Amino acid sequence: MLKIRGLKKSYAENEILKGIDLDVKKGDVITIIGPSGAGKTTLLRNITTLESADSGKIEFENIQGDYSALTRQETKKLRQSIGFVFQNYNLFNNKTALQNVMEGLLTAKRMPKQEARTEALKALERVGLLEYKDQYPVQLSGGQQQRVGIARAIALKPKVIFFDEPTSALDPELVGEVLQVMRSLAHEGTTMVIVTHQMRFAQEISNKIVFMVAGRVVESGTAQAVFENPRAERTRQFLAETLVQY
Amino acid sequence: MLNTDFMLQVAKATIKGVPVTLEIVIVSLILALPISFVFALLRLYSVKGGNQFVKLYVSFIRGTPIIAQILIVYSAFPSLLASFIGKSAFAIDPINYAYIVFTINAVASLTEVFRSALQTVDRGQYEAGTMVGMTSSQIFRRIILPQALVSALPNLTNITLGLVKNSALAFIMSVKDITAIAKTEAAFNYSFLEAYLVLWVYYLIISYAAELIFKSLELYFGRYRKQVKKRHYSNKEQLISVTTDKRRSPAQG
Amino acid sequence: MRNFELIGNFLLQLLPVINITLTVSVSALVLGSFIGLILTLGKIGSSRILRGIVAGYISIVRATPPIIMIFLVYYGLPFITANFFKINIEGWNRIYFVIIALTLLFSAPVAEIMRSAYLSIDKGQYEAGIMVGMNKFQIFYRIILPQATVVALPNYATALINLLKEGSLTFTIGVVDMVAKSQMIVSNNSGGYAWQTYGSLALIYWALSLAIGRVVALSEKAYQKKRQSISI
Numbered sequence: 001m002l003k004i005r006g007l008k009k010s011y012a013e014n015e016i017l018k019g020i021d022l023d024v025k026k027g028d029v030i031t032i033i034g035p036s037g038a039g040k041t042t043l044l045r046n047i048t049t050l051e052s053a054d055s056g057k058i059e060f061e062n063i064q065g066d067y068s069a070l071t072r073q074e075t076k077k078l079r080q081s082i083g084f085v086f087q088n089y090n091l092f093n094n095k096t097a098l099q100n101v102m103e104g105l106l107t108a109k110r111m112p113k114q115e116a117r118t119e120a121l122k123a124l125e126r127v128g129l130l131e132y133k134d135q136y137p138v139q140l141s142g143g144q145q146q147r148v149g150i151a152r153a154i155a156l157k158p159k160v161i162f163f164d165e166p167t168s169a170l171d172p173e174l175v176g177e178v179l180q181v182m183r184s185l186a187h188e189g190t191t192m193v194i195v196t197h198q199m200r201f202a203q204e205i206s207n208k209i210v211f212m213v214a215g216r217v218v219e220s221g222t223a224q225a226v227f228e229n230p231r232a233e234r235t236r237q238f239l240a241e242t243l244v245q246y
Numbered sequence: 247m248l249n250t251d252f253m254l255q256v257a258k259a260t261i262k263g264v265p266v267t268l269e270i271v272i273v274s275l276i277l278a279l280p281i282s283f284v285f286a287l288l289r290l291y292s293v294k295g296g297n298q299f300v301k302l303y304v305s306f307i308r309g310t311p312i313i314a315q316i317l318i319v320y321s322a323f324p325s326l327l328a329s330f331i332g333k334s335a336f337a338i339d340p341i342n343y344a345y346i347v348f349t350i351n352a353v354a355s356l357t358e359v360f361r362s363a364l365q366t367v368d369r370g371q372y373e374a375g376t377m378v379g380m381t382s383s384q385i386f387r388r389i390i391l392p393q394a395l396v397s398a399l400p401n402l403t404n405i406t407l408g409l410v411k412n413s414a415l416a417f418i419m420s421v422k423d424i425t426a427i428a429k430t431e432a433a434f435n436y437s438f439l440e441a442y443l444v445l446w447v448y449y450l451i452i453s454y455a456a457e458l459i460f461k462s463l464e465l466y467f468g469r470y471r472k473q474v475k476k477r478h479y480s481n482k483e484q485l486i487s488v489t490t491d492k493r494r495s496p497a498q499g
Numbered sequence: 500m501r502n503f504e505l506i507g508n509f510l511l512q513l514l515p516v517i518n519i520t521l522t523v524s525v526s527a528l529v530l531g532s533f534i535g536l537i538l539t540l541g542k543i544g545s546s547r548i549l550r551g552i553v554a555g556y557i558s559i560v561r562a563t564p565p566i567i568m569i570f571l572v573y574y575g576l577p578f579i580t581a582n583f584f585k586i587n588i589e590g591w592n593r594i595y596f597v598i599i600a601l602t603l604l605f606s607a608p609v610a611e612i613m614r615s616a617y618l619s620i621d622k623g624q625y626e627a628g629i630m631v632g633m634n635k636f637q638i639f640y641r642i643i644l645p646q647a648t649v650v651a652l653p654n655y656a657t658a659l660i661n662l663l664k665e666g667s668l669t670f671t672i673g674v675v676d677m678v679a680k681s682q683m684i685v686s687n688n689s690g691g692y693a694w695q696t697y698g699s700l701a702l703i704y705w706a707l708s709l710a711i712g713r714v715v716a717l718s719e720k721a722y723q724k725k726r727q728s729i730s731i
């Protein structure tokens with residue numbers, strides 16, 4: 001349902017993405033792994049048009065064509081159909097948990113207030129934060145904030161949700177609660193693209209792993225194939241380094 | 247020693263000027279807010295021409311004393327106006343000139359306040375808005391602006407206090423504010439110290455009242471920033487907060 | 500371009516009395532910084548009462564219009580010295596009263612600036628100093644002060660420009676400074692060329708403010724350069 005071909009992006013002289021292909025099918029849980037600086041964050045941000053890619057094709061819903069030729073309408077459509085969970089949560093600081101979740105429903109989806117509220121409460125319930133609905137972000141722990149971030153994304157019923165290192169800003173003991181929410185989303189069949197350094201978690205919930213180094217996809221395949229039988233030397237090396245840390 | 251009867255007399259006479267002083271402050275502030283907001287946007291979005299103009303304007307106004315601004319406006323405006331509407335320009339209530347000067351003056355500082363307040367809102371707020379499908383103007387109105395205004399409030403307090411203090415020079419434009427009245431009383435009775443002590447108290451009261459109002463606004467609108475009760479502590483955080491407490495406590499006045 | 504000519508002419512007439520403005524500002528800068536430093540020590544010190552007094556002082560000064568401060572000092576100080584110390588200072592040069600008033604006004608922001616600069620330095624810096632065996636004075640002089648200065652400089656520039664501008668009220672107690680001089684010029688011309696005259700006055704102040712900003716920015720840069728070359 002989402003198809004990216006030849007995505008390229010440079011900052012000044014540095015080519016950070018050197019032609020990335022990515023296929024996401026309905027119900028996929030894809031995890032992108034790779035060393036720091038590989039361009040994982042950049043990839044997610046360019047796919048979602050948070051940054052404008054230099055070149056590359058996208059096929060998604062009824063959008064089809066080059067990134068450089070996307071119309072405003074298409075960009076809007078694209079953003080509305082992709083949910084995004086940020087590394088540092090980015091909850092709206094001036095809104096309560098409930099208002100954070102309602103915000104997109106009210107503005108982008110133009111839902112009536114009462115309906116938006118019902119939907120938002122449902123989303124908060126799914127992440128287990130119903131009783132925190134009236135707290136402002138500063139009053140929530142990091143883990144809770146991130147769960148609100150997830151609720152905000154799912155409330156809009158996107159076709160696919162992108163997660164950029166959703167747990168890397170969290171204290172270790174708070175990581176579990178967020179992973180638990182993501183796990184349950186995966187079980188419910190939510191389509192997800194995840195960047196994470198949590199290898200065990202990646203192995204457990206992903207049906208597909210993409211390994212990136214220096215702006216290129218070095219290897220991709222099922223979790224089992226990549227983790228247990230990596231073909232590329234670089235993948236083997238990376239896994240050895242990261243898995244040792246457990 | 248001090249003549250307390252006279253001080254009481256001054257206090258009674260001066261109170262008639264309080265509404266005038268307040269009017270100058272409030273009207274100038276209300277006029278300056280939208281202008282400076284637009285100016286800040288001109289700067290932030292580097293609007294050709296507008297950006298340079300605002301920069302020069304802010305630099306000039308902030309680099310010159312209010313007395314010079316008063317003298318320029320008070321000497322130039324009436325004749326400028328007279329060339330449009332004739333002699334009646336000289337009959338205009340001088341408080342209008344006070345509004346003009348103090349607005350011009352406040353716009354300069356307010357522009358800088360709005361500019362930095364809008365800049366301090368984290369970019370992530372904008373990106374999050376984008377990703378829930380809001381338009382730029384929705385994000386600006388509903389997310390960026392409310393946060394910027396709250397972070398501008400403390401500086402707004404300072405600017406208001408500055409306005410109160412500057413307004414003490416309105417007498418130069420023959421506005422009958424509290425300073426003008428106290429000065430007249432002082433000169434008439436040849437008791438300067440008494441009159442100015444009373445006047446001082448008036449300014450302290452007005453300033454503190456203004457500060458109180460702004461503090462409660464800050465408290466009310468800034469409630470989303472207040473950590474009512476932290477529900478979770480990691481050991482690390484606790485350690486840090488203990489050490490900073492130790493360090494801060496002797497400094498808190 | 501008759502206006503340029505006029506303004507040039509007025510500038511030449513005003514500039515000779517700039518020394519009043521400079522004397523007043525520089526004196527208040529030095530004295531005010533000194534008092535500000537003492538206030539800072541009171542504010543970060545351990546005595547509760549002292550902290551309260553300093554906080555009260557700063558808050559009152561902050562709420563006092565400069566012109567009122569000048570009047571209070573001009574009429575109040577002779578009253579106090581005469582009644583409590585039996586000293587008559589009414590014959591003093593009026594400029595002293597302005598300097599005292601401006602010193603009081605300047606000391607408050609200086610204290611605030613110094614305090615927040617001091618607090619901005621991480622306590623770890625102090626502890627690290629102790630652990631490499633420096634004494635208290637060395638730590639303050641070699642570690643804390645250089646860092647605090649960099650933090651304080653921009654705010655110091657703003658406060659200094661404010662001081663300069665407040666000094667423009669010197670004329671209110673009858674000292675012939677640039678403001679008084681410009682008013683004289685205007686009345687000598689029977690009110691003519693008023694905006695050109697006051698415009699010249701504004702230009703001089705603008706130039707002084709820009710110069711202060713410039714000097715502080717340059718010293719900030721020089722300071723940072725020095726620190727860089729040390730660390731290499």
Ligand SMILES: Nc1ncnc2c1ncn2[C@@H]1O[C@H](COP(=O)(O)OP(=O)(O)OP(=O)(O)O)[C@@H](O)[C@H]1O
Nearest residue numbers: 011012016034035036037038039040041042043165
């Ligand atoms: N806005 C930018 N301007 C210039 N360079 C950038 C920008 N954003 C990212 N980069 C560079 O692009 C490279 C890839 O960054 P990116 O954040 O995508 O890596 P990553 O794979 O997400 O790493 P990490 O695991 O550390 O998050 C880095 O070298 C980074 O310095």
Ligand SMILES: [Mg+2]
Nearest residue numbers: 040041042165
């Ligand atoms: Mg990243």
